[in-house]
Amino acid sequence: MKLKDLYIEFFLSKGHKQIPSSPVIPENDNTVLFNTAGMQPLTPYLKGVPHPLGLRLVDYQKCVRTNDLDEVGDTTHHTFFEMLGNWSLGDYFKKESITWSFEFLTGVLNIPVEKLAVTVFAGNELVPRDDESAEIWKSLGVREERIAFLGVDDNWWPNMEMFGPCGPDTEIFYFRSTDEVPDKFDPKDERWVEIWNNVFMQYNHDENGFSPLEHQNVDTGMGVERTTAILEGVDDNYLSSIFKDYIALIENKSGKTYEGEYKKSMRIIADHIRAVTIIIGENSGVKPSNTDQGYIVRRLIRRAIRHEKKLGIDIDSSFNSDLVNSIIDDYKRYYPELDANREATLAIIEGEKNKFAKTLDKGLKEFNKVATKVKEKIEGDDAFHLYDTYGFPIELTVELANEQNLIVDTEGFYQKFKAHQELSRKGAENKFKSGLAGTGEIETRYHTATHLLNAALKIVLKDKNIHQMGSNITAERMRFDFNFDRKLTQDEKEELENLVNEWISKDLLVTKEEMNKMDAVESGAEAMFIERYPDVVSVYSIGDVSKEICTGPHVTRTSELHHFKIVKEEASSAGVRRIKAILD
Ligand code: SER
Numbered sequence: 358m359k360l361k362d363l364y365i366e367f368f369l370s371k372g373h374k375q376i377p378s379s380p381v382i383p384e385n386d387n388t389v390l391f392n393t394a395g396m397q398p399l400t401p402y403l404k405g406v407p408h409p410l411g412l413r414l415v416d417y418q419k420c421v422r423t424n425d426l427d428e429v430g431d432t433t434h435h436t437f438f439e440m441l442g443n444w445s446l447g448d449y450f451k452k453e454s455i456t457w458s459f460e461f462l463t464g465v466l467n468i469p470v471e472k473l474a475v476t477v478f479a480g481n482e483l484v485p486r487d488d489e490s491a492e493i494w495k496s497l498g499v500r501e502e503r504i505a506f507l508g509v510d511d512n513w514w515p516n517m518e519m520f521g522p523c524g525p526d527t528e529i530f531y532f533r534s535t536d537e538v539p540d541k542f543d544p545k546d547e548r549w550v551e552i553w554n555n556v557f558m559q560y561n562h563d564e565n566g567f568s569p570l571e572h573q574n575v576d577t578g579m580g581v582e583r584t585t586a587i588l589e590g591v592d593d594n595y596l597s598s599i600f601k602d603y604i605a606l607i608e609n610k611s612g613k614t615y616e617g618e619y620k621k622s623m624r625i626i627a628d629h630i631r632a633v634t635i636i637i638g639e640n641s642g643v644k645p646s647n648t649d650q651g652y653i654v655r656r657l658i659r660r661a662i663r664h665e666k667k668l669g670i671d672i673d674s675s676f677n678s679d680l681v682n683s684i685i686d687d688y689k690r691y692y693p694e695l696d697a698n699r700e701a702t703l704a705i706i707e708g709e710k711n712k713f714a715k716t717l718d719k720g721l722k723e724f725n726k727v728a729t730k731v732k733e734k735i736e737g738d739d740a741f742h743l744y745d746t747y748g749f750p751i752e753l754t755v756e757l758a759n760e761q762n763l764i765v766d767t768e769g770f771y772q773k774f775k776a777h778q779e780l781s782r783k784g785a786e787n788k789f790k791s792g793l794a795g796t797g798e799i800e801t802r803y804h805t806a807t808h809l810l811n812a813a814l815k816i817v818l819k820d821k822n823i824h825q826m827g828s829n830i831t832a833e834r835m836r837f838d839f840n841f842d843r844k845l846t847q848d849e850k851e852e853l854e855n856l857v858n859e860w861i862s863k864d865l866l867v868t869k870e871e872m873n874k875m876d877a878v879e880s881g882a883e884a885m886f887i888e889r890y891p892d893v894v895s896v897y898s899i900g901d902v903s904k905e906i907c908t909g910p911h912v913t914r915t916s917e918l919h920h921f922k923i924v925k926e927e928a929s930s931a932g933v934r935r936i937k938a939i940l941d
Pocket of ligand 1: 394395396442514554555556576577578579
């Protein structure tokens with residue numbers, strides 16, 4: 358059995374309910390581009406909103422981190438990764454959390470206690486030194502020499518700056534080496550690697566400082582890739598069962614072996630193509646573009662292709678599709694949407710590849726010409742030329758330059774870029790940071806508006822089979838994708854606006870009901886991805902015009918939406934239309 362299955366099974370046996378992975382593209386949170394941690398989708402519940410499945414939850418969660426893409430290529434950093442987590446929402450606390458972690462590691466995964474060490478919180482002005490956790494660890498058989506007390510930099514999650522639920526944690530380390538295990542645990546010794554983090558979430562951090570949460574929660578996180586490698590006794594995640602087939606395929610198609618200078622390129626290809634397969638494959642509607650998630654996807658594909666080229670892989674061959682298929686086959690059991698979207702995912706990745714393949718050779722030649730000419734720095738103008746004419750994302754130019762010990766004037770590049778693209782670099786950068794802010798009032802109003810639009814489309818376009826295919830909400834607007842195969846007429850758009858505004862002015866009541874998933878579907882509630890919902894779901898009804906399974910949050914009366922206006926209607930992908938609308 359795989360680690361994921363063992364983990365879920367273990368915590369189910371401890372009274373937890375399994376919740377499905379949330380999408381990697383947050384549906385109602387525009388403060389982040391991607392879901393970056395297992396607990397992120399649970400933020401409202403950690404803050405006190407009751408969860409329909411109760412107080413003990415367990416899951417595996419898709420995560421994407423793009424803040425350290427440059428690090429990808431080493432043995433441990435990944436763009437996409439999965440996190441296992443178990444949560445107590447005001448139920449159990451330190452004793453059970455630590456005891457079960459210990460039981461799972463030593464009893465289920467059979468890790469000898471001698472290979473384990475832990476850190477606990479040394480205390481600060483909010484929370485005293487965590488002797489309680491240390492005592493629990495000791496009572497389980499972890500020796501005192503293997504327990505280190507550390508401060509906020511190590512044992513406070515996420516840190517003292519970020520907003521959202523937070524608290525002290527205890528982290529579990531494994532001795533990943535064939536050397537003899539040292540008697541005393543030294544957290545600075547890199548042979549000790551962190552495998553699990555148990556956070557005792559007791560505070561919420563916002564503009565006004567730290568305030569105690571409604572209840573004391575436990576949030577734990579274990580990285581699937583790292584722990585799998587450890588269990589399999591390899592010190593390179595790419596040699597574990599998770600990546601081994603992908604590396605073999607790359608070896609086979611390139612005629613090179615996974616060693617020496619080829620390793621980095623092979624890792625980047627495997628990592629990046631896996632990440633884009635998951636991102637594109639989850640109904641998000643994300644496609645390669647020059648903004649937001651689309652830009653990340655573009656960068657990942659282009660960087661992978663450049664490394665394929667470097668390894669001598671024929672990029673006109675079916676290599677990328679073979680790799681994507683193999684990834685989908687591995688993950689479809691856990692994320693069925695990948696299989697459903699297989700054709701679209703293949704087409705999008707192939708399309709981007711073909712686009713880039715046309716200019717890659719010429720661009721590389723151009724780059725080399727510039728690189729031989731300059732001594733130390735590639736100017737912003739040259740970097741922009743590579744971007745504009747050959748489609749080289751700036752990060753790719755930087756990577757190429759660094760390989761030749763050159764730097765790039767990225768400031769200069771962005772100045773040109775901004776002038777040309779009217780893209781606010783600052784805005785984009787802010788969004789790349791992983792924040793944990795919740796859903797604001799404006800987003801909540803838009804969220805309710807999507808339900809009304811969803812209902813109105815069925816009536817105005819006289820088609821009950823129209824459904825939401827995706828949605829994205831910012832404080833400025835809502836975006837709503839639905840299945841329909843032609844452009845809407847002006848009359849239809851006006852009818853949609855009128856109907857939604859009519860419902861708004863009727864001041865309909867928005868109500869929430871918890872029910873069994875199948876009962877909800879039978880009662881006529883609309884469900885976007887039925888396989889993704891837990892067995893018990895929240896159903897939101899708006900008067901008698903809309904009924905949808907949804908996690909919320911929503912306004913309580915439709916009058917709070919004021920006025921609905923469509924600003925754009927366009928094609929999103931084959932058979933899918935996209936409406937952008939505002940509330941004013
Ligand atoms: N939130 C913690 C982490 O991401 C534990 O899940 O490490």
